[in-house]
Structures are given as structure tokens and as C-alpha cells.
Amino acid sequence: MRPFTYQRAATPAEAAAAARTSGARFIAGGTNLLDLMKQQVETPSHLVDVNHLGLDRIEPTSEGGLRIGALVRNTDLAADQRVRRDYGVLSRALLAGASSQLRNKATTGGNLLQRTRCPYFYDTSMPCNKRKPGSGCAAIGGFSRNLAIMGVSEACIATHPSDMAVAMRTLDAVVETIDPAGATRSIPIAEFHRLPGNTPQLETNLKVGELITAVVLPKPLGGKHLYRKVRDRSSYAFANVSVAAVVADGIQRLAFGGLAHQPWRVERAERETRPEAIAEAVLAGARTTKQNAYKLRLTQRTLTSVLQEARA
């Protein structure tokens, strides 16, 4: 790890102000950031500890939804009685990710901002446009079995690895933030993560020093909530493909993990009924490599199975 200075912030405004410079990073659970710092993929000069900002509560909103503090641990979010009862897809997605030890530390904000698991992003001896803009992409033509097939660019085919974010996409969650000047804003999850384009190093639409304070869930949709994750072993592995589904009277919400640089959702596809037709709309414009073309059929089959269960 490169040397850094460490500061414990007391309020969200103080934390955001302290992270004004580009060498600063917030540290929450640390489960992704420290991993990357050990590899020198991340080399912050200053760490702002955000664990003591009082952002660790889940509270009802006046609209009948829930406001989840950015520092709520993944374990606590998945276990919250209201989340289990009304937002089962979110509990299920969280529980399908990482291990109990990691979920005990990992936070809502950190989970949204975890970085890709593309093997070349982690390997500082290889070209990677995300780690070092302009250096090239070792994954295109390299080991790409687990990388993206939707929304990819010539510069990057990485996926966003979060399970939690995929469930939040079906729920139309909203991310709340505060910036170093103290201004707050709300960003719909659909506009939060970016596609790689020519700037794969920019993964979200957050500005430098902007702190996530909460994620707001609109009022419950009811219906059946499912999260199906297909992976290389049955636990403690990232998704090859995952499907989040909320199916209620007149509602069919579907989002996909393992396909893109953001949770993948195509609202137009949700008007279709037949699984094949939905999959066709979701996967329109796919660009695969030899190694990850299997994701097309895997997505369609996983979706078919999920819909069968949801509609039963």
C-alpha cells in the first residue's frame, strides 16, 4: 500500500469537504477499496473514514418507502424486517453476494461503488483503459468469459459486479448525495452508473468528493420478488448472469446482472409476455466475445425459469 493520511469525519458535510481533492477517497467497509490499495490499483493520498456519520439507520419515508443510510451494512439491510417483507428482491440479492464476513462490513454506499472484477483491471502489468486511460484493453481478445455483452465499447467490456444494485434497479431506487460545497441532490439509480464509452474510468455520475448519504426505496410494489444468480460455484462467487424480478398485478420489473457496466434493464421489454420475446428485447444489440457468448442463452434460460416461478 502507498502511504496515505487518515481522517475520521464527524458529519456528512465535513466528510464531503475533506474529499474535495482528487487524491482523497472515502472509506466505508473497506472491503473493496483496501483490496485495490494492496494491489496499487487505487493509490489514494488521503482516506476519509465515513463510518461515524450517523448514516447507519433505515427509516420510513413520508411516501411510504424506506430511506437506507449509506453506512447500513449489507447484513443489516438484508435482515431488516421491512426489507424482507416488502422488498424481498433486495434481501435476496444481498444474500447472494460475497460471504457473511464481508456482508457484515460492506455498506450500501460502498456496494454501489465497488469496482469491476475484470482480471486485467487488477493486474497492474496489463493494459487497461479503466485503470490507466489510453493504455488499451487487455480483455478484448483476452480472458473475457465473465465480462459484459451489453452496452460495451471499444475501450472497455467490464461489468459492474454488484448484486445489490441489480435489485435496486428493479425497485427504481434513488441515490441521495451531498457534495463538498454542501449541496444535496437525488439521482435515480437508472442514471447513477454509466456505460463505459470512451471514458471507462468514470463509472458513475458522482462528482469528485460527492458523498452518498442514503438510498431511497419508493413504496412497496407487492407481488413476487425473486433474485436468481448463476455462478461458477454455488456460494461466494460473482455472477455470470443474474436476474432480479418483481412480478405483481400489471407489473413486471426485470433487471440483469453480469451483462453490463451497470445493472441492465430494458423497460420496453417488460411489456412483452413470452420469455423469448422479453429476452430478445433485453439482449438487442449484444456484442459478445467468443468466450462470453454463452451469456446470451444463459440469460434467456435463467429469465424463463425465473418467470415460470414468479407466475406460478
Place this chain on the structure above:
Amino acid sequence: MSNPSGTKPFTITRRDLVVSGAVTVAVGSGSAHAQTSEPKAKVSRASQPTMPVELIANGTPHRLTLDPRVTLLDAMREHLNLTGSKKGCDHGQCGACTMIVNGRRINSCLTLAVMHDGDKVTTIEGLGSPEDLHPMQAAFVKHDGFQCGFCTPGQICSSVAMLGEIRDGIPSHVTRDLMAVNYSDEEVRERMSGNICRCAAYPNIIAAIREVHEGNT
């Protein structure tokens, strides 16, 4: 088989281990592994001020002055001489470093010691002693829940906290009805998946945990 992140092969892991063993060699080399290599009486480094931190390690408060890069795992092993917790991968992928912090199991390799000022940290040494084994330690011995033993301190800390999580009604990936959490071998297998055992003592680990669970109920 791919490891959890699908990224780092285990060979790197072994190198990390060797480096952490050879503490003094790496001092001041500015190597990638400097975080494992800052002994107490270290060469002072102007760019890297140290910080005070208090850890309640197995019930005993300790005041330390640490480089902020030191992980909780290294603080306990290198600075407090509590070497029961092991460093398998140093990347959250194996669970050998599992400790119980303020009642919760975590991977101590992926957290900084300075972030734990005032925290209560329990390691295998704090659960029991050779003369007075914790019931989980006794059950692991009885059921041969290990071969080489490298993963065992992490497995035992993890399983003690895991039974608490089931008692608290925290659901898991295999819980069918999210509102009804019950003990089963299937639940234990899923909940212990963050602890890898290269010797594959898994069936015996499950048997040991089952015995402690049945003794508790």
C-alpha cells in the same frame, strides 16, 4: 476452479505470506507489501505519520501507535503477538483471518486497525485456552474438523459468530422463507462459505458445528 473474485491466483497469496513472515527485510523498501512490514520500532518515515489506536484484544485494552496502513490482522499478529489468526490470502477470499469484532465476524485483512479505535476484538486465543477449550474448539477436536489446521482459527471464530447470526434470525441465501430462519446443515454450509479449507475438512466441520448447536438448544 476460480476463486471468489476470479482475479488473483493463490500463488500471489503465498508470496504475501512469505513477505509478511520476512517482516524486517521489507522495511523501508517501499514495496507493495509495506503494510505488512512495519514493526513497532520502525524507521521513522516523514511522509507517513503514525496514529494512536486502542484495541480491546480478547478483553485486554492495548494502546498502539500504528502506521495507518496496518490492517487489523497485522496489528493483532505483528504488534500484539496474537498469531492465532492466519493470513491466507490477504484479500477477503479465504476467511483464515476471521475475527469477531464488537460481536460480528469480519475479515480482519480487509480493514485498517486505525478504524477500530476502542473496538472489542476476539480471536481464537480469546475464545478458549488449551486447558479450557471453548465448546466449538472441543467439538472441532472431537470431530477432526481440520487436517493442517491453517484455516481452523478462522473457521472456529466464524462458526461461533455464525450460530449467533442464526439465533438472531438473520436470513441466508438458502433460507426459503425469509421470515423464518432455522438451523440446518444446508444453512451452515452456505453461511460458512466464506471460510475455505484447502484440506476439505468440510463434513467434519459441519459435524462439529452441529454438535455445538445441539448442545445449545
